[in-house]
Amino acid sequence: MAVFTKAEAKRLAELDDYYMALLDALKKAGVLDDGAHRRYMLTGYYRLVEFLQGKKLITAKQAQEAMAGGFTSLVESLVG
Amino acid sequence: MNGWSGKRLRVDLSTGKSISEPLSYEYRRKWIGGRGMNSEVIYSEVPTTLDAFDPEARVCFGVGPISGTAAPASGRVTISCKSPLTGGFGDSNMGGHWGAEVKYAGWDQIIVQGKAKHPVYLWIDDENVEIRDARHLWGKFPREADTMIKQELGDEDIHIVVIGPAGENLVRYACTFNDVYRAAGRCGQGAVIGSKNLKAIAVRGSGSVGIARPKEFFDVCNRLRQGFKDDPMRKFLYEVGSLSLINVANHDGWLGIKNFQQGSHPDAHLMSGEEHATTVLKHREGCFACPICCGRFTEIKEGEHAGEYGGGPEYEHSVPTGPRVGIFEPNAIWHNMILTNNYGLDGIECGGSIATAMEWYEKGLITTKDTGGLELEWGNADVVAKLIGMIAMREGFGDILADGASRAAERLGLGDEGQKYTIATRGMCLPGDDPRGLGFAYGVGFAIGTRGGCDHLRCLASLELSGFMYPGLNTKILGDERPVKPTTTVGKGYCCFYEENQKAMVDCLNVCCFTTHWSYAVLTADQVEYFNAATGMDITEEEFMEVGERVVNIERAYWGRMLSGLREDTIPERFMKEPMPQGTPDQTNVGATFPVQKILPGYYKYRDYDLETGFPSERRLKMLGLDYVAKDLAPLRAKYNSEAEKKKKKYYY
Numbered sequence: 001m002a003v004f005t006k007a008e009a010k011r012l013a014e015l016d017d018y019y020m021a022l023l024d025a026l027k028k029a030g031v032l033d034d035g036a037h038r039r040y041m042l043t044g045y046y047r048l049v050e051f052l053q054g055k056k057l058i059t060a061k062q063a064q065e066a067m068a069g070g071f072t073s074l075v076e077s078l079v080g
Numbered sequence: 081m082n083g084w085s086g087k088r089l090r091v092d093l094s095t096g097k098s099i100s101e102p103l104s105y106e107y108r109r110k111w112i113g114g115r116g117m118n119s120e121v122i123y124s125e126v127p128t129t130l131d132a133f134d135p136e137a138r139v140c141f142g143v144g145p146i147s148g149t150a151a152p153a154s155g156r157v158t159i160s161c162k163s164p165l166t167g168g169f170g171d172s173n174m175g176g177h178w179g180a181e182v183k184y185a186g187w188d189q190i191i192v193q194g195k196a197k198h199p200v201y202l203w204i205d206d207e208n209v210e211i212r213d214a215r216h217l218w219g220k221f222p223r224e225a226d227t228m229i230k231q232e233l234g235d236e237d238i239h240i241v242v243i244g245p246a247g248e249n250l251v252r253y254a255c256t257f258n259d260v261y262r263a264a265g266r267c268g269q270g271a272v273i274g275s276k277n278l279k280a281i282a283v284r285g286s287g288s289v290g291i292a293r294p295k296e297f298f299d300v301c302n303r304l305r306q307g308f309k310d311d312p313m314r315k316f317l318y319e320v321g322s323l324s325l326i327n328v329a330n331h332d333g334w335l336g337i338k339n340f341q342q343g344s345h346p347d348a349h350l351m352s353g354e355e356h357a358t359t360v361l362k363h364r365e366g367c368f369a370c371p372i373c374c375g376r377f378t379e380i381k382e383g384e385h386a387g388e389y390g391g392g393p394e395y396e397h398s399v400p401t402g403p404r405v406g407i408f409e410p411n412a413i414w415h416n417m418i419l420t421n422n423y424g425l426d427g428i429e430c431g432g433s434i435a436t437a438m439e440w441y442e443k444g445l446i447t448t449k450d451t452g453g454l455e456l457e458w459g460n461a462d463v464v465a466k467l468i469g470m471i472a473m474r475e476g477f478g479d480i481l482a483d484g485a486s487r488a489a490e491r492l493g494l495g496d497e498g499q500k501y502t503i504a505t506r507g508m509c510l511p512g513d514d515p516r517g518l519g520f521a522y523g524v525g526f527a528i529g530t531r532g533g534c535d536h537l538r539c540l541a542s543l544e545l546s547g548f549m550y551p552g553l554n555t556k557i558l559g560d561e562r563p564v565k566p567t568t569t570v571g572k573g574y575c576c577f578y579e580e581n582q583k584a585m586v587d588c589l590n591v592c593c594f595t596t597h598w599s600y601a602v603l604t605a606d607q608v609e610y611f612n613a614a615t616g617m618d619i620t621e622e623e624f625m626e627v628g629e630r631v632v633n634i635e636r637a638y639w640g641r642m643l644s645g646l647r648e649d650t651i652p653e654r655f656m657k658e659p660m661p662q663g664t665p666d667q668t669n670v671g672a673t674f675p676v677q678k679i680l681p682g683y684y685k686y687r688d689y690d691l692e693t694g695f696p697s698e699r700r701l702k703m704l705g706l707d708y709v710a711k712d713l714a715p716l717r718a719k720y721n722s723e724a725e726k727k728k729k730k731y732y733y
Contacts, residue, residue, distance in 0.1 A: 017682035019559055019574045041686060042625040043604070044578060045559035068552075071559035 002080020003029045003057070009075045019045065022071055031057065049074060082292035083145030083615035084108055085186045088117075091202060091209060093276050094135055094194030098209040103188060109617065110705065113144035115171060115587035116631045117189050118160035122169060123634050123709070128641045132164035132268070133250065133275040135195035141182070141241070141281070142189045144590035146614045148180035148289045148368070150301045152308070152602060153592035155180045155368025157241075157258070163267040164275075165252040165429065165484045166507035166532040167733030169638040170267030171587075173537070175367030175375075178258035179590055181239040184285025196277040199248075203233065204283045214279040219245055221422040222257045223390075229282050241281045244424020246472040247274035251482040253429035257421075261375075261391020262367065265426040266508070266534055292616025300610045304602055308371040312549045313599035317374040318364065320353025322395040327352045329395075332566070333660055333669035334517030336510075337403040338458050339435040340503055340654055343514045344663030347408035351398060360414060362389065371601075372594055378418075383411045390418040396536050399512030400431025401468070405438060406458030416465060423472035428536065429484055432502075432509025434467055436485040437477075439501040445494050452476040485509050486731040499731050503652045505533025506644065507732025515651070515676075516660045517669040519544035519566035521575040524679050527649045528576070530635035539580040541572075542597040550600050567672055573682025581628035588627060630704045633696045636689075637709045642733050643720050646694025651676050693720045 004012075008025060015021050023041060026032045031052070032040070040048040046067065053063040058077045066074035084103065091098040103117075111117045118140040126138050139161045146154050157179035163170025182190065185206050192202075199214040217225045222242045230238055239258060247254035247270030254270030255263045291297045308314045316324040326348060329335040333343035349355065356376070365375030379389040392398075393414060401416035402408065420427045434456075440446045441456035448455060454463050454477060470478025480488045486507045489498035503510055505526055510533045515523025521544050525535030535541070547554045547564040554564045554571075557578060563571030579597065582604060586596050589611065595602045608624045611617070639645070655674040662670045684691060688700040695717060701710040719725060 016569045016571070016678070017573050017685070018571065020682070020685050022559070039622045041577075042581065042629065043621050044557040046556045047621070048559075067555065070555045070561060074559070 003031060003078040004075055004080070006079055009079050012075055013072050018071060022075070023048075031055075045071065082290040084113065085183065085188045087187065088189035088191060089187045089204070089209065090191045090193070091211075092194040093192065093196040093200065093211065093278060096211055100207070108145070109619070110627070110630070112585070112588035112627050113147070113188055114142040114156070114158040114590040115160065115173070115584060116627060118142040118158055118171060119169070119631050119635050121191060122160050122162065123638050126162045128638065130162065132162045132167065132272055135276065136193060137162055137272060139192050139269055139272045139276070140189060142590070143179045143182050144588055146610060147590050148183035149291065149614060150298060150369060151591060151610050151614070152301065152304050153367065153370045153372065153595045154590065155370070156590040156592055157182065157264075158587055158590060159256055159264045159269045161267070161269045161272040163532065164250070164271050165268040165732070168506060168532060168642055168644065169635050170269065170531050172255070172264035172266040172269060172531075173587060173590065174256070174258060174262045174264040175370070175592060176239070176259035176262030177368045178239040178241055178283060180368045181283045181285050183289055184287050185283050186285065186287050190281070192273070192276060192278060194276065199277050199279050201229065201278065201280040201282060204281065206284070206286055217279045218248060221245070222424060223260050223422070225280055226260050229280060233282060235284060238282050238284050240283070243270040243273050243279060244422060244472070246424040247271050248279075249472065249474045249482070250274055251425065251472060251474065252484050252487070253426040254424050255426045257424065261421065263421070265397070265428060266536065267531055268426070270424055291614050293613045297610060297613035300606065300613060304606055305371050307601045308599075311599050311601045313546055314372050314601065317372050317594060317599070320357050321374050321376045321393075323351070323353030323356055323393060323398065325395045327354070329513070329518070330664065331666060331668065332517045333663065333667040333672070334514040335403050336399055336512040336514050337663070338406050339404060339439045339501065340514055340652075341439075341661075342663045343517050343660050343669065344667040345403065345408065346664055348403060350408055351402055351410045351413050355410065356393070359410070365391070367592065370592065372592075372599070374594060378414050380411050380414050385411050385415040388415060388418050390421050392421065393417045396511045397427035400428045400435065400509075401464065402431075404431050404435040404512055405464050407461050407464065408459075409461060412461035412465070416468060419465060419468045423468065425468065425472055428511050428534075429509050430468060430471060432504070433471070433481040433485045433488060434464055436502050436509070437481060437488070440494065440498060443501070445498055446492060450477065450492060484732070490731070496729070500653060502731070503654065505529070505651060506639075506648060508532030508534055510534065510652070511536035514660070515655055515674045516672040517566060520569055520674060520676075520679060521563070521572040521579070523651060523655065523674050523676055524572060524576045524683060525580070527651050527676055527680065528683065530632060530639065537593055538583065539576055540583045540593055540597045541575050541579045543575055543579065546598050546600070553600055567669060569675060569678050572679045574686060576683050577686035580632055581625050583628070584631040585624060585628035588631060626704065630706065633701060633704055634706060634709060636696055637701070637706070637713055640693070640695040640713050640716060643716060643725060644730060644733065645720055646689075646692070647726070648730055649680060649694055690717065693717050695720070
């Protein structure tokens with residue numbers, strides 16, 4: 001699903017503090033509401049990936065890649 | 081009731097009365113136990129203006145809902161108070177078996193307040209509480225007092241919390257022991273206990289811990305125990321204890337040598353865990369229900385200290401009274417460890433204070449006129465050993481160092497130049513780890529630690545310390561593998577937020593963080609699983625982590641009430657400005673500095689701290705059910721940023 005532009009993906013990858021930016025961007029795109037934003041801040045990246053897969057925003061294969069390659073792989077899967 | 085006992089014991093030593101107080105379902109769910117319940121009591125019952133030694137000050141001993149069960153390493157206990165060292169919030173926790181015994185006696189928490197007219201000890205035999213004369217125990221080392229109390233009560237299986245002479249003499253960093261050698265070292269609770277004329281708390285319990293869903297609970301515990309068999313960190317900790325870090329620290333340049341003027345030294349290997357295991361290790365020891373058994377017992381076999389013995393060493397105990405004061409001769413270090421244990425001193429603050437004095441001496445800020453003739457040369461083992469005793473007994477120059485490095489600088493009139501070498505934050509000396517090598521997240525913990533400048537077993541950003549042993553773990557939790565590199569700023573703000581919350585929750589459960597942080601054999605999801613199976617609750621992982629966040633926030637708010645916030649979130653200048661020098665040829669961090677201010681803004685975002693003050697925001701406090709805390713802080717936000725307040729230099733409180 002197209003959530004990010006290539007430029008946004010590039011910007012995220014260059015940030016030191018990428019995780020909050022990732023959560024914020026997903027919220028801005030309407031993927032996460034306030035509660036989900038907070039939930040995945042508290043529980044960590046792998047729970048976010050599970051959520052996105054559960055919502056069918058990424059496939060099982062993409063989820064696997066996101067766990068192996070980290071958030072940059074995840075973001076790539078969400079680039080339109 | 082399952083998990084909890086559902087009640088706490090409150091003892092007033094002034095009146096000699098003790099009462100049992102029920103702990104409601106809501107209260108237990110909100111604070112869980114251990115550090116959580118203790119922190120709530122300190123926040124609510126100990127005014128920030130109260131002197132730590134005032135009889136009305138509280139000292140709390142908290143255990144958790146799974147303490148005393150088969151959950152791995154579930155025998156720890158947290159001791160909390162207003163710290164006489166920093167003047168702010170303080171706590172420390174320890175292993176051993178006392179925590180489990182408290183549970184079997186039917187208590188989730190013990191609060192001691194008031195002051196006895198003469199030295200006493202508490203004897204808790206299930207529901208029966210007796211205050212007994214301890215005048216004959218005053219002045220005794222923990223080992224002697226433990227033996228005498230057991231003989232007096234006629235039961236070898238009693239477990240005892242006890243302080244040493246340092247606590248009796250109100251040394252501001254006196255620690256507390258149980259089972260003789262398991263210490264809650266930091267923040268000076270031993271002195272608060274001593275100020276109440278309380279020598280010890282002996283406990284015997286005949287009860288048990290209710291488990292809501294036994295099959296589920298034991299299945300989880302068995303699965304986790306199996307996991308430890310192949311755990312790489314468990315193997316290290318069992319074989320060579322926490323001294324397994326010495327060679328690693330020396331290679332990566334984070335051994336705090338000569339008050340952190342160096343990070344690596346050719347002789348450091350002499351005190352490594354590997355050397356210790358083949359020379360003076362008598363046997364290994366484990367705390368309650370521990371699958372790791374990192375505890376050591378040492379007997380010195382050669383030299384002037386031959387025949388001395390005792391529990392330990394630990395990395396954080398040995399480095400400050402060893403390399404930090406320039407000593408690398410192992411038997412001298414083990415001797416110092418035995419001395420600090422006997423007197424009941426926090427080895428970190430003790431070594432840190434002596435190292436600071438040595439640097440003052442080196443820089444010419446003090447002379448033998450100040451020290452009473454002691455020549456504070458680096459590596460002078462005789463002087464260090466002598467000073468340990470003088471500190472504990474508050475004799476001569478030792479009396480000045482007994483107040484901790486920051487207060488000692490003030491007593492000696494050394495001004496800002498003296499404070500520069502204290503290597504402390506919020507009045508507490510940092511442990512023996514240099515963030516220029518150990519890691520930037522760990523170093524952020526020194527700046528924001530809610531018990532002062534101590535990340536030792538606190539925020540414990542171990543994803544960068546032992547993460548390399550668990551490939552993929554940083555990615556799993558933080559979304560990236562790059563934060564495993566110690567000296568990168570990438571991902572460190574979130575690493576601190578996550579691990580600080582997680583560690584707070586581990587301290588509420590009172591399980592050992594060597595099973596959950598150093599080793600990652602027990603992850604958050606596992607903890608939620610055994611917590612729910614034991615208590616019968618249905619808490620989610622989010623709620624679980626939120627408890628940790630709540631605990632961090634109420635502790636942070638205590639500091640806020642003392643007008644300590646953003647400006648005080650810093651680390652000693654040395655780490656930020658002095659490039660790490662080369663000590664050994666293969667040292668990996670030569671030239672490194674630590675840009676803490678680059679990471680803190682990111683960390684604050686996760687915390688939702690007010691960027692003007694560094695106080696927890698009203699919004700986040702209300703989200704955490706801490707409306708009363710938000711109300712307390714409201715008038716202080718503007719005050720913190722008043723011109724008068726900005727001018728104040730706060731080295732301690």
